Amino acid sequence: MSNRIRDIRKAKGLTLADLAAACSPPTTAQTIGRLETGTRQLSLGWMNRIATALGVEPASLMRDAAVEPPRIVAELGATGPEALATPREALAPSALAQEEGPAPLVLAVTASIGEYRPGDLVWLRPLEPGETRVLARAVNRDCLVPRPGGRFAFGRLIESEGARVRLLPPGAGQKQVVVDKPAWIAVAFMLVRAI
Template sequence: MDRRPPNRIRQLRKARGLTLEQLAALVPNPDTGAATDVSTISKLELSKRALTTDWMQRLAGALGVEPAALLDSGVDFTPVRRVPLVGRIAAGNWREAIEDPLSLVPCESGGPATFALIAEGDSMDKLVPPGGRIYIDPDDFGLRDGKYYAVMKDGETTFKRFRASPARLEPCSTNPIHQPIDIGREPFTVIGRVVGTWQDFD
């Protein structure tokens, strides 16, 4: 009997809030180019149809993951998805920035609205160098001691660590020009919690 290995198509589809019908509409049939019928997607999920390389590429594209993420390795992991990457964010303009991103980049953390920001200058260099990325979840903005938050102050975007006693936002920089923000004394806007960083090691 031909027993095909299980896969993660259903798990990934559910994680993105998609029905079988919605996923089928996003996946072009490799034979016809038209939308795939629901029964085919169901058979692929249940391993009743072979998950060929062609199907893996099409399903991965629709689900926003790498093809390897469709395979069930027996190891639990957080599915990789792609989030908007933006450059500098002008004060009050982050929502517009993520609607017109530079590109989409892989991300394993944060909620559905998470986006990536390119680190510029040295205001973040203890955690990520200039040109690296931070991942920000704008739905997670309640300040908790020891956590890092992306904030806007005087039209500039940076990220700092919140300290509860006394309440302040500490810089993440080797440059002493960047000073703590005393909460209650200086106006600032919390964009969201920093849920991850990434840098390219050449």
């Protein structure tokens, strides 16, 4: 049975050396290359080490031979679409979303608002509030924030001062929303849109 290590590594923008260094304990780029190509046996121990380094479930490293995976056949650049010398496997959003920490949240869009269309799924990664460094990564990005009474606020995080955050909703003409001491903040990192 073949594996998907190379496809997942490339989809995450990692080199062989990056993945080797991310393993615990670190290994060599040559070892990762041999595991990817099948010239070295992929044991359960290696599967767990590599899956942890990639931030995915170990089962996602294996490819089902009975199912033909979706393929990336071209890349669209500034000069137009360019064929790939060798098509590569396209990964499902769920395979890319796995990381350490809390599970991703998904916001389903049911009406056109701002840049969002009905049927869009906005994937969000929860952050721990209060850490200045963490909140700095969320500024000027779309965020979902819980409000009292089981409600939510969604919009562009425009300011974070102390325990208070300000969001600019995606709809035109809407007023900014201020939330005091949110339990968490989830930052949008992926949009899934059916065409």
